[in-house]
Amino acid sequence: MKSINRQQLAIGNYPYPLYPFTYFLDAAEAFQIRNIEIWAAGPHLYLEDYSNGMIKQLKQEMAVRQLHAICLTPEQCMYPVNLGAREKYIRDRSIKYFEKALNAAEILDAGAVLVTPGDSYRNEGTGDAYAYTVENIRRLGEIAASKNLKFYLEHLTKETTSLATTAKELWKMKCDIGLHNVICMMDTDMMSRYGETTDDYLKETHGQLGHVHFIDGMPSGHLALGDGVLPLRSYLDSLNEAKYQGYLTLEILNDRYYLNPNAAVQKSIEWFDNYIRN
Secondary structure, X not given: OOOOOHHHEEEEOOOOOOOOHHHHHHHHHHOOOOEEEEEEEOOEOOOOOOOHHHHHHHHHHHHHOOOEEEEEEEOOOOOOOOOOOOOHHHHHHHHHHHHHHXXXXXXXXXXXXEEOOOOOOOOOOOHHHHHHHHHHHHHHHHHHHHOOOEEEEOOOOOOOOOOOOOHHHHHHHHHHHOOOOEEEEEEHHHHHOOOOOHHHHHHHOOOOEXXXXXXXXXXXXXXXXXXXXXXXXXXXXXXXXXXXXXXXXXXXXXXXXXXXXXXXXXXHHHHHHHHHHO
């Protein structure tokens, strides 16, 4: 019997940038998916624009639809955010940005904030960037702990970080940070680009996997489930065998879906439901 179930599925507003945030909330309600991951990016909850009052209004919009935020993911790849930057002013601004994310997550009762490794210039070494990243995530992680928030640490690709692209590198960074509320997560798209599997992440993290971005790819693309070539059933089988208890977010993030995001989300939910049934 499968332990993975529909209550673990979450959808994100990632494919909805051409629609108001309330349109996404209406879609989640219609799909009967109560768990949502909030991508804090323009035009939805750009942290530099939102006051506490505006965030509370978003929470009310979620409440009337009986939706629950399971994670706040501040945009940190396309925006000039880098916790490992050589330049102190960039690091300082990035820290303030994440402090705003932690504040928003606390107001929204999101329970967790997603953070990614910093980065270094490719013609320079990674030592300083790694040290800055560990120091700053530890500092922010302590603030998160004071707010009873988890910090999901996500790996990236070589184009977006020089510090942690594999399960082993991610686990090392988590251990160097040394906080219990900083927890490794897995992204099936980015994982597959380096030939890794769910089993690799479960092994390297000693089963301490807190969150999953579950999407298809070619292997890249952040596609709707069924639109790529990734062995998604195998990934879920491994999580099922490990009795994974966390959430699986549909991080569908490709402009091919922007005009009709509901179709991509519906297709993915149907794929997931079919896995559960069979």
